[in-house]
Amino acid sequence: xxxVMQNPRHLVRRRGQEARxxxxxxKGHSHVYWYRQLPEEGLKFMVYLQKENIIDESGxxxxxxxxxxxKEGPSILRIQQVVRGDSAAYxxxxxxxxxxxxxxxxxxxxxxxx
Amino acid sequence: xxxxxxxxxxxxxxxxxxxxxxxxYSNSAFQYFMWYRQYSRKGPELLMYTYSSxxxxxxxFTAQVDKSSKYISLFIRDSQPSDSATYLCAMTSNQAGTALxxxxxxxxxxxx
Numbered sequence: 001x002x003x004v005m006q007n008p009r010h011l012v013r014r015r016g017q018e019a020r021x022x023x024x025x026x027k028g029h030s031h032v033y034w035y036r037q038l039p040e041e042g043l044k045f046m047v048y049l050q051k052e053n054i055i056d057e058s059g060x061x062x063x064x065x066x067x068x069x070x071k072e073g074p075s076i077l078r079i080q081q082v083v084r085g086d087s088a089a090y091x092x093x094x095x096x097x098x099x100x101x102x103x104x105x106x107x108x109x110x111x112x113x114x
Numbered sequence: 115x116x117x118x119x120x121x122x123x124x125x126x127x128x129x130x131x132x133x134x135x136x137x138x139y140s141n142s143a144f145q146y147f148m149w150y151r152q153y154s155r156k157g158p159e160l161l162m163y164t165y166s167s168x169x170x171x172x173x174x175f176t177a178q179v180d181k182s183s184k185y186i187s188l189f190i191r192d193s194q195p196s197d198s199a200t201y202l203c204a205m206t207s208n209q210a211g212t213a214l215x216x217x218x219x220x221x222x223x224x225x226x
Binding site: 035048056058093106110 | 118120122150155156157158159160202204212213214215216217218219
């Protein structure tokens, strides 16, 4: 019974490139959350999605960041024209329904912008 | 004032000690309180979940919530080297999938 799968585990991008982070939720989970963890900072909420629907994107930067969770396939967090400040660990979590305690987190994608 | 304050530590204790980890918060609307454990280079793992005020015990772990003081605690009894990790408190006001607000985490080291 696989948990939340994130890939890649590590991603290196040059400034100005695009970064695509993938998240496959646990089987039976239809709700996905993305969080970002900056060095010396706590986890910060970015976006909450259901299949084909963004429920809450109040934590997403207004520019360059987007997220989707299509009917088929993983959820994608996309960062366009990356800058050094985007270097962080990005965590995805999933739950079977809207929940604030039943989160299961993946192991994260560590993005380094050089 | 930040919504959730947590002393980052590091906190170092000998094996077998009782550990107390704490968070304070400012938003009186918070109703759901959680503690996560995060090992290095891993994702957070839910340890304890509490609704509103009171205590909850699970094995060596006890979570306490004091809403009147806006203060939550996690106690670890008989600490083990395997408890060495970063502990994150998290909280939210609404059950329907709203964002969790996390503390910065406290790094704990238990020496054998």
